[in-house]
Amino acid sequence: MSIFEIIGGVLLIFFGLAVVVSVTLQEHKTNLGGALGGSMNEGTYDRGRTKTMDAQLSMISKFSGIAMCVVALAVLAATIYL
Numbered sequence: 001m002s003i004f005e006i007i008g009g010v011l012l013i014f015f016g017l018a019v020v021v022s023v024t025l026q027e028h029k030t031n032l033g034g035a036l037g038g039s040m041n042e043g044t045y046d047r048g049r050t051k052t053m054d055a056q057l058s059m060i061s062k063f064s065g066i067a068m069c070v071v072a073l074a075v076l077a078a079t080i081y082l
Helices: 003-025 031-037 044-081
Strands: none
Touching: 003 044
16 A cells, blocks of 8 residues: 555545535524524524535535545556556
8 A cells, every 4th residue: 555545545534424414514504404403493594604514514514525535536447557
């Protein structure tokens, strides 16, 4: 196992955890998740803040997913051609 594969594996774990955490922290789009969690009604003063936080978390999850795919393909190419 080369150093490139080890670094790639660590990066895959990091980006995978970033995807899981960012998706988990996003606000639910349906009322079912809020009903199960016990927070069915939210205050009106938090809505503007949660929208921006959801936008940031969405961007983080998109970037992490794309980066995870790129790193996986790079590690695959390195193991085949090196």
